[in-house]
Amino acid sequence: MSLSETDRRTLAAVAAILIPADSALGMPSAGDPAILADIERSIGRDGAAVAEILTGLGGANEATILDRMAEPDTAARLFGRLVLGAYYRDDRVLAALGHEARAPFPKGYVLDQGDWSLLDPVKQRPIFWRKDA
Amino acid sequence: MTTQHDKVDVLIVGSGASGAAAAWSLAETRMRILCLEQGDWMKSDQFPSNGRDWEARRHGDFDILPNRRARAADYPVNDDNSLMKVANFNAVGGGTVMYTAHWPRLHPSDFKVKSLDNVADDWPIDYWTLEKFYEENDRMMGVSGLAGDPGVPPRHPPMPPIPLGKTGSLYGRAMNDLGWHWWPSDTTVATTEYEGRAACINLGHCTPGCAQGAKASTDITYWPLAIRAGVELRPNSRVREIATGPDGMATGAIYYDADGREHFQPAEVVILACNGVGTPRLLLNSVSDKFPNGLANSSGLVGKNLMMHPWPVISGYVQQPLDGGRGPITSIWSKQFYETDPARDFVRGYMLQFNRGTGPASQAILSVGAGQLPWGRDHHKTYRELLDHRVAIGVACDDLPEEHNQVTLDPVLKDSNGIPAPKIDYTISENTRRMMEHGIARAEEILNAAGATRIHCSRTVLNYPGHLLGTARMGTDPARSVVNEWGRSHDVKNLFIVDGSVFVTGGGVNPTSTIQATALYIADQMKQRLANLFD
Numbered sequence: 254m255s256l257s258e259t260d261r262r263t264l265a266a267v268a269a270i271l272i273p274a275d276s277a278l279g280m281p282s283a284g285d286p287a288i289l290a291d292i293e294r295s296i297g298r299d300g301a302a303v304a305e306i307l308t309g310l311g312g313a314n315e316a317t318i319l320d321r322m323a324e325p326d327t328a329a330r331l332f333g334r335l336v337l338g339a340y341y342r343d344d345r346v347l348a349a350l351g352h353e354a355r356a357p358f359p360k361g362y363v364l365d366q367g368d369w370s371l372l373d374p375v376k377q378r379p380i381f382w383r384k385d386a
Numbered sequence: 387m388t389t390q391h392d393k394v395d396v397l398i399v400g401s402g403a404s405g406a407a408a409a410w411s412l413a414e415t416r417m418r419i420l421c422l423e424q425g426d427w428m429k430s431d432q433f434p435s436n437g438r439d440w441e442a443r444r445h446g447d448f449d450i451l452p453n454r455r456a457r458a459a460d461y462p463v464n465d466d467n468s469l470m471k472v473a474n475f476n477a478v479g480g481g482t483v484m485y486t487a488h489w490p491r492l493h494p495s496d497f498k499v500k501s502l503d504n505v506a507d508d509w510p511i512d513y514w515t516l517e518k519f520y521e522e523n524d525r526m527m528g529v530s531g532l533a534g535d536p537g538v539p540p541r542h543p544p545m546p547p548i549p550l551g552k553t554g555s556l557y558g559r560a561m562n563d564l565g566w567h568w569w570p571s572d573t574t575v576a577t578t579e580y581e582g583r584a585a586c587i588n589l590g591h592c593t594p595g596c597a598q599g600a601k602a603s604t605d606i607t608y609w610p611l612a613i614r615a616g617v618e619l620r621p622n623s624r625v626r627e628i629a630t631g632p633d634g635m636a637t638g639a640i641y642y643d644a645d646g647r648e649h650f651q652p653a654e655v656v657i658l659a660c661n662g663v664g665t666p667r668l669l670l671n672s673v674s675d676k677f678p679n680g681l682a683n684s685s686g687l688v689g690k691n692l693m694m695h696p697w698p699v700i701s702g703y704v705q706q707p708l709d710g711g712r713g714p715i716t717s718i719w720s721k722q723f724y725e726t727d728p729a730r731d732f733v734r735g736y737m738l739q740f741n742r743g744t745g746p747a748s749q750a751i752l753s754v755g756a757g758q759l760p761w762g763r764d765h766h767k768t769y770r771e772l773l774d775h776r777v778a779i780g781v782a783c784d785d786l787p788e789e790h791n792q793v794t795l796d797p798v799l800k801d802s803n804g805i806p807a808p809k810i811d812y813t814i815s816e817n818t819r820r821m822m823e824h825g826i827a828r829a830e831e832i833l834n835a836a837g838a839t840r841i842h843c844s845r846t847v848l849n850y851p852g853h854l855l856g857t858a859r860m861g862t863d864p865a866r867s868v869v870n871e872w873g874r875s876h877d878v879k880n881l882f883i884v885d886g887s888v889f890v891t892g893g894g895v896n897p898t899s900t901i902q903a904t905a906l907y908i909a910d911q912m913k914q915r916l917a918n919l920f921d
Contacts, residue, residue, distance in 0.1 A: 270761070271765070272761070272765050273762070278766055280766050297446055298454065323761075333761075337750040337751050337754065338439075338442040338747045339442070341746040341749075341750050342439065342441065342746075347746065352746055354438075355438070356440055357590055357597075358436050358587075358597035362587070364551045365550075365709075366550065367554050367555035367558075368558070369550065371550075371555060371559060371562060372570075375536070375567060375568060376534060378536045378567065379536060380536045382537055382725065383502070384494065385495050385501075385502070385513065386498075
């Protein structure tokens with residue numbers, strides 16, 4: 254799905270309100286051009302939700318946008334998920350959060366073994382599953 | 387024009403958890419065995435964790451919900467009248483491609499709920515009948531875990547458990563403080579190299595396919611062995627109906643290939659392995675003069691007694707950073723509240739499943755959904771407090787059978803081949819509601835003991851994970867069951883069902899281990915009775 258110029262401007266305005274830039278933290282706005290392009294590329298199955306949100310928020314102010322996104326309906330949920338999905342895979346965002354900007358595969362991650370001694374008291378418990386006869 | 391194929395001895399419909407196990411088991415008979423699968427083979431380089439969009443694809447072409455996913459192999463489901471949504475996957479390997487790999491078994495008491503608690507019905511078989519098939523299946527799928535759990539009957543996982551990590555250790559400390567049972571979960575995630583599978587490298591995104599191949603799915607466990615033993619698997623073949631002859635016996639299946647061409651596959655024996663929605667859908671679509679209400683449905687119970695496991699999830703956030711999305715989501719389980727306690731206001735019980743975290747985008751999405759992460763100016767400050775600090779516990783509620791919870795055929799909705807789609811009607815019983823509230827309260831206690839704040843639970847978003855059970859139940863009484871105690875239809879003596887449809891009760895655990903153990907048991911029964919299978 255590709256957006257009209259009007260919808261594209263509305264999307265940029267809405268995204269920038271939902272996730273504004275924070276230069277001190279090194280976080281771009283969700284209205285950043287690269288992130289907006291990713292959002293638009295990712296609309297896919299959410300075309301109806303995006304259309305519903307953008308149609309209702311053309312020219313809206315910050316309070317109206319935040320009120321609309323606080324509504325517990327499907328369009329707000331799907332639109333929000335779309336914005337967050339694109340934002341939190343942006344290289345700059347991940348770097349600012351201390352995360353590697355890469356796919357999980359093939360490098361993977363390290364998971365600590367943790368503290369297996371915590372299981373010792375559980376091992377001392379008597380069997381307690383219920384017998385069937 | 388319908389393409390006619392050569393007759394096979396055994397036709398299996400569905401290549402997922404149960405169909406694969408049955409095919410592998412029956413292969414040693416040297417019968418000609420064919421499996422029809424509506425989906426295609428998956429390739430591990432297509433799984434989401436290969437790409438930067440790995441989290442988003444969980445809500446796209448790898449969503450657990452077929453209506454959202456809408457791949458070519460998927461069929462639509464009308465689940466408007468159900469709080470629980472259908473979860474499945476249609477490909478070689480079926481739902482084992484798209485599952486979290488949590489691997490508990492039913493308990494012995496789950497097979498005897500009538501005798502022990504005077505509710506629902508007993509199974510016609512017991513835990514001990516299935517025990518050797520559970521063990522065999524654990525070896526075939528490759529299970530990681532730790533023997534010695536006092537909360538479950540003995541079992542022998544062939545691989546060591548997934549590390550506790552920071553998250554599992556946090557949960558363990560909290561459970562010890564409360565004096566409640568916990569244990570590292572059994573999973574089908576390989577923690578060492580196992581039968582050609584590579585060990586887990588903590589991609590952290592197990593459910594929608596494992597790019598590493600560490601998670602067991604039947605396309606990489608049972609199927610290579612079954613095919614090597616001579617079983618034929620024909621993908622992209624969607625079965626419309628099971629055909630029957632004048633004698634009331636199944637004669638084969640009518641199916642469509644990927645180009646929509648119609649085929650007829652004759653068979654001596656037909657085995658259905660299409661899950662608790664797909665199997666009743668197929669039976670109800672197999673109408674004839676002799677079977678006007680659908681095949682194998684003289685009891686009227688085909689599609690009835692659907693059980694889906696209501697599964698509220700309680701989340702919170704702790705002070706210290708945890709594992710986040712690094713590592714399988716499965717961590718530990720608790721059977722503290724699994725068995726019936728007369729002091730409670732409900733019968734039966736639930737398992738607690740303790741989850742690890744998720745990736746950065748999923749954490750944001752879940753936190754916004756829980757009302758904990760605001761949009762606007764405070765977004766960044768709050769997100770930094772939440773990222774990698776999230777904990778979540780699922781309450782896997784025993785789901786007793788009720789006939790009004792059912793699968794029927796939608797009068798309007800059809801799949802891409804014009805086959806009527808299933809319609810789901812499902813409500814949560816009062817007993818389960820009370821069980822859910824008890825579990826939610828205990829989970830909140832655990833999260834408080836772990837030092838969590840911002841605790842949240844939705845009573846309406848319960849589609850974690852929408853298991854599909856009970857819609858062609860097993861029993862000795864043809865008036866009260868669809869198949870007998872070894873999986874054969876009471877009405878059609880060369881028709882068998884091996885999937886979760888045959889469950890009499892659902893228990894309070896992920897069912898795949900029991901689905902496969904039951905399929906292996908039924909296949910074993912068939913092998914023992916080959917000389918008089920239809921008597």
